[in-house]
Amino acid sequence: MAIFSSTKTPIPLSNRALWMIRLLCLVSLVLIAVWTRTGLEKELSPAAIRTLYQASLLPALPFLISLILLFTPRKDLGLALVAGFGSAMLIGLVPVTGLMVALAGFMSHRSEFFGLLMMVLMIPVQIALVTLSGRALYRLPPEMRHPLAWTSGLATGVIYAGLAVSLFYGLQSRYQQHGHDVSQNDRSAEQAIAEITRCAQAYRANHPEKGFPANLTVLGPGQDSCLSIDIASGENQGYRFTYAPGLPDANGQIRIYSVVAQPAGYMETGSSFFASDESGRIAGAAGTLSGPAMTASETWWNHSSGLVMGVRHCALLAAAQQPARGYPVALADLGPFGTGCLASGLIVKQVDVNELRTDYQTVSYLGGLPDEQGRVATFSIYSRSNHEPVSFFTDESGAVHIHQGSWWASIHDPLWQPKPIDGAIAQPLPPPPPSDADLERSCSDGRAADCVERGTRLMDQTRYEEVQNQEFGRSGFSRPEAIVQRYRRAEEWLAKGCAGGLMPACHTLAQSYDDRRGADRNPLAAAPLFRRACEAGEALSCYSLGQIYESGRAPQKQKTFMLAMTPSGDNAQKITTWEDDWSDPSRTILRDPVQAVAYYAKGCELNSDDACESAGSLLLRGEKLPKNTAKAAEMFQRLCDLSRPMGCAQLSTLYAEGDGVPRDASQAAYLTRKACVLGGGSLCEQAKKMG
Numbered sequence: 175m176a177i178f179s180s181t182k183t184p185i186p187l188s189n190r191a192l193w194m195i196r197l198l199c200l201v202s203l204v205l206i207a208v209w210t211r212t213g214l215e216k217e218l219s220p221a222a223i224r225t226l227y228q229a230s231l232l233p234a235l236p237f238l239i240s241l242i243l244l245f246t247p248r249k250d251l252g253l254a255l256v257a258g259f260g261s262a263m264l265i266g267l268v269p270v271t272g273l274m275v276a277l278a279g280f281m282s283h284r285s286e287f288f289g290l291l292m293m294v295l296m297i298p299v300q301i302a303l304v305t306l307s308g309r310a311l312y313r314l315p316p317e318m319r320h321p322l323a324w325t326s327g328l329a330t331g332v333i334y335a336g337l338a339v340s341l342f343y344g345l346q347s348r349y350q351q352h353g354h355d356v357s358q359n360d361r362s363a364e365q366a367i368a369e370i371t372r373c374a375q376a377y378r379a380n381h382p383e384k385g386f387p388a389n390l391t392v393l394g395p396g397q398d399s400c401l402s403i404d405i406a407s408g409e410n411q412g413y414r415f416t417y418a419p420g421l422p423d424a425n426g427q428i429r430i431y432s433v434v435a436q437p438a439g440y441m442e443t444g445s446s447f448f449a450s451d452e453s454g455r456i457a458g459a460a461g462t463l464s465g466p467a468m469t470a471s472e473t474w475w476n477h478s479s480g481l482v483m484g485v486r487h488c489a490l491l492a493a494a495q496q497p498a499r500g501y502p503v504a505l506a507d508l509g510p511f512g513t514g515c516l517a518s519g520l521i522v523k524q525v526d527v528n529e530l531r532t533d534y535q536t537v538s539y540l541g542g543l544p545d546e547q548g549r550v551a552t553f554s555i556y557s558r559s560n561h562e563p564v565s566f567f568t569d570e571s572g573a574v575h576i577h578q579g580s581w582w583a584s585i586h587d588p589l590w591q592p593k594p595i596d597g598a599i600a601q602p603l604p605p606p607p608p609s610d611a612d613l614e615r616s617c618s619d620g621r622a623a624d625c626v627e628r629g630t631r632l633m634d635q636t637r638y639e640e641v642q643n644q645e646f647g648r649s650g651f652s653r654p655e656a657i658v659q660r661y662r663r664a665e666e667w668l669a670k671g672c673a674g675g676l677m678p679a680c681h682t683l684a685q686s687y688d689d690r691r692g693a694d695r696n697p698l699a700a701a702p703l704f705r706r707a708c709e710a711g712e713a714l715s716c717y718s719l720g721q722i723y724e725s726g727r728a729p730q731k732q733k734t735f736m737l738a739m740t741p742s743g744d745n746a747q748k749i750t751t752w753e754d755d756w757s758d759p760s761r762t763i764l765r766d767p768v769q770a771v772a773y774y775a776k777g778c779e780l781n782s783d784d785a786c787e788s789a790g791s792l793l794l795r796g797e798k799l800p801k802n803t804a805k806a807a808e809m810f811q812r813l814c815d816l817s818r819p820m821g822c823a824q825l826s827t828l829y830a831e832g833d834g835v836p837r838d839a840s841q842a843a844y845l846t847r848k849a850c851v852l853g854g855g856s857l858c859e860q861a862k863k864m865g
Contacts, residue, residue, distance in 0.1 A: 191310055192244065198303045199241040199256060205299065206234040209292035233263070236330070250314055257307035258330060260300040267297055360446045363413040363435045366405050367448045367456055370415065370433050373400035375454065385427035386452060390417045412443025418490035420570060421500060421551055430572035432487035434473050447473040451483065452572055472521045481522075481537045482557040482566045482574065485530065488515035489539070489553055500550035501570070503541035504847075505530060528851050528858075534560055538582075538851045542570075543844050556582045556817065556851070566590060567817065577817075582852055584817035586781045617667065622674025629667030630682060636660040650732060650750025653691060661686065677707040681715045688718070688727065691752060697727030697763045708776060716777030717785040724770035724792070728762040731755040767792060767799040775805075778812050786813035787820060794824075803834025814845065819853025822846070 236259040243252030271293045373393045377400070378386050387393055394406025404410040408417070413435050420430035432451045437444025449457045459473055472484060488508045492515070493501045502508055508516040509525035516525050521532050530537040535557055542552030551570065558565040567575045567583035576590040577583035608616070608624070610631070616624035636657060645651045653661075665686055671679030684703035687696045701722055707715035730752040756762055771792050777785025790809035793802045807828050813821025826845035829838045850858035 191306060191313075192249070195253070195256070195303065195306050195310060196241060196244050198299055198306070199237045199244070201299055202237045202260075202296070202303065203234050203241070205292050205296050206237070208288075209296065250311060253307040253311040253314075255330060257304050257311065260303040260307070264297070264300050264304070267293065267300065271297060356441065356443070356445050359412045359437070359444045362411045363437075363444060363446070364448050364456070364458065366410055366413070366415065367433065367435050367450050369401065369405065370417070371450045371454050371456065373398070374431060374433075374452070376400060383426065385422070385429055386419055386431045387417075388419050388428060390415065409438065412438050414438050416491065418487055418494050420490050420572070421493050421497065421549075430490070430570070432483070432490050434487060436473065449473045449483070449487070457483070481530065481532065481535055482555050482568050485516065485537050485539055485555050485557075486568060488513065489555070491515055498547075498549060500544070501541050501553045502539075503550060504528060505537075505539040507541075508539070528847075536560060540848055540851045543840055554848075558582060581783070582817040584815060586816055617670060620674075622671045622676050622679070625667050625674065626671035626676050626679040626682075629664045629671060629679070632660060632667065633664040633682070633686065636664060650734075650752070658694075661690075672703065677710045677712045677715070680704075680707040681712050681718070684715065685718065688722070691730060693729045693731065693755070695727070695729045696761075697722060697729075698761060700727075701763060708773060711780060713777045713780035713782035713785065716773045716780060717782045717788070720770045720773035720777060720785060720788060722763055722770075723766045723773065724788070726754075726763055726765035728754040728756045729758075765798075767797065771799065775809065778809055781812075781816060783813055783816045783818050783821075786810070786816065787818070790821070790824060803828065805834075807834045814848065817852055819849040819857055822849035822852065823857055 236255055240252040240256035240259075243249065243255070246252070271290070274290050274293065370390065370393070374386050377393060377398055378384075380398075387398075390401065390406045390408060392398055393401040395403050402410070405415060408415050414437075415433060415435050417433045418431060419428045422428050430452050433449065435448040437446075447459045457473065472481075473487075485505070485508070489501050492508060492513050493499075495513070502512065504527055505516070505525060506512060506527045508514075510517045516522060516530060522530060523533065524531045528538055528540075530539075537558075538556045540554045540556075541550045542554075544550050554567070554569050556565065556567055563579055565577045565579075565581070565583040567577070567585065567587065569585065573585075574590040575583050575585060575587040577587040608627075610628065613624045613628040613631070617628055639660075640646055640653065640657050643651075643654070643657075665683055668679045668683040668686070672683050680703045684700040684707070687700035687703070690696060701719060704715045704719040704722070708719055732750055733753045734748060734750045736746045736748055771789050774785045774789030774792065778789055786809045790806045790813065792799065793806035793809065795801070807825060810821045810825040810828070814825055815821075822845045825835075826842045826849060827833075828835050829845065830842035831837070846857070
């Protein structure tokens with residue numbers, strides 16, 4: 175080693191060069207840490223990733239040792255080690271990096287590009303380290319250099335690099351096999367859930383008097399012999415199966431159930447979660463390494479109706495554990511201080527007395543009244559999206575209802591029809607809407623539906639243009655003649671649709687007649703159309719006709735008066751507005767509360783919440799018609815059944831006072847709780863006062 179035996183006096187090592195080498199060692203540590211972290215397998219368990227990450231950091235150890243030695247008197251060993259290991263890394267780093275750069279266009283993940291960037295940066299850092307450390311080692315005074323420092327440093331670097339890489343790939347292969355085993359368990363669990371669902375359906379067919387099974391054991395060997403002994407016992411191939419049946423109904427039949435499959439060790443024995451119910455649909459959800467494993471209720475999150483089914487699972491499970499008590503009374507009974515089934519987890523953020531909240535949904539739960547044995551046999555669950563006007567409702571019957579709008583869904587809303595979860599075929603794009611000219615030609619050919627479409631489209635466009643008018647909304651504003659003519663043209667199209675027997679066209683046309691401003695308002699033309707549509711089952715027409723008879727209708731005329739803006743009368747302004755003109759009885763409809771209640775009641779039967787509220791209020795007040803509290807209670811009951819808090823609150827007051835209905839404190843308290851669940855705010859304060 176001539177480098178160590180030279181008689182020439184080397185230039186002393188500068189502190190600047192030494193600090194540069196120390197900095198490059200530190201940069202190498204950071205690059206290796208980031209590089210290895212971005213290259214880890216994302217489907218591995220947290221324990222596997224932690225072990226693999228620690229093994230991946232082994233190549234950084236020589237740089238760490240070198241960095242420590244560079245701050246000690248044995249700088250020669252530190253310089254030799256970092257130079258030797260840097261050379262060893264370059265031997266493999268340069269060709270691998272070149273290959274990855276050539277294939278960079280095929281990379282699809284951000285982490286892959288990030289890892290490549292770290293490798294590209296590592297090459298010049300290692301070249302600089304080898305160059306600077308070699309020169310620095312030469313410049314050390316002879317008394318500070320060991321003759322075998324360079325040889326041992328290079329040999330140690332090469333040997334250490336080989337061992338570290340071998341260990342890394344050995345662990346990676348081991349955990350890839352583990353990931354394969356986890357995937358196998360996932361598939362087995364999904365098949366087991368499907369088998370449980372099939373066996374439960376077969377059990378109900380073979381035992382109609384019992385309905386669905388009370389537990390999985392009755393489906394196992396020695397009894398129904400449909401399930402294997404492992405699945406029937408509730409655990410199979412690293413998964414736990416939780417089966418929750420509903421309470422038997424009056425005939426002793428179990429009509430609903432919920433079953434959930436969870437890995438016994440998250441990411442150790444399984445990575446996915448599965449659930450199913452009496453409908454036969456299977457919901458699946460994958461966990462995430464960024465948070466805790468899902469709870470049983472959160473397994474249903476991937477289901478289209480969201481956490482309604484998850485909360486229902488917890489309610490059924492609580493009833494199965496305590497059948498004498500039945501379903502829980504409040505959501506808090508399922509929370510962290512109750513059964514714990516709804517404890518905060520990956521998705522559930524907070525559980526209060528009546529509400530469960532996530533980033534996307536708000537779910538409310540209401541247990542029914544206890545029966546004579548003190549058992550709660552009914553419940554209601556409401557779910558509403560935080561970002562879209564859609565909500566879901568279910569109860570002990572198992573049916574799920576959906577409501578498109580701002581209110582909560584109810585039992586009177588349509589049944590929810592889920593989309594297929596797996597194997598769904600992409601639907602073709604719908605054809606473009608027909609042009610106005612096409613609609614007009616089709617209407618002329620006698621197609622009533624196209625007449626309605628053309629009239630509705632024109633009316634919506636005209637309303638939009640009217641709202642954009644700068645005068646719109648000002649006192650005494652009269653529609654420009656061009657706007658009036660467009661409304662009249664739209665009415666002509668709607669009249670053709672109404673003549674063709676389409677009741678929505680009749681309703682829209684009647685509404686246009688009733689909304690006309692000025693002398694053009696024509697209540698005598700609107701009322702028959704509303705009546706015709708109402709008798710055909712249009713709930714909104716019944717409500718609109720009830721409004722006409724509640725307040726009366728007349729054409730309008732302009733009224734002008736001076737309004738003083740100051741007490742002294744200065745700056746008075748001329749105000750022009752519209753008022754009803756009752757001067758011509760032949761063009762008016764007089765107020766008739768009896769008729770109004772009749773049409774409101776008809777609309778209430780057709781599930782118009784506004785009609786129910788108006789009918790109940792008129793009957794309760796008894797203004798110019800006989801007061802009928804019992805009939806008002808029926809209207810408020812219907813309104814409450816439609817999930818409107820005002821109806822529940824009004825009905826609660828009637829039960830508390832025994833006005834029109836039997837006095838019933840328990841029923842009053844239940845209705846107050848329901849009003850609180852549906853409306854919140856002051857209604858919940860009233861619920862607290864009633865205990």
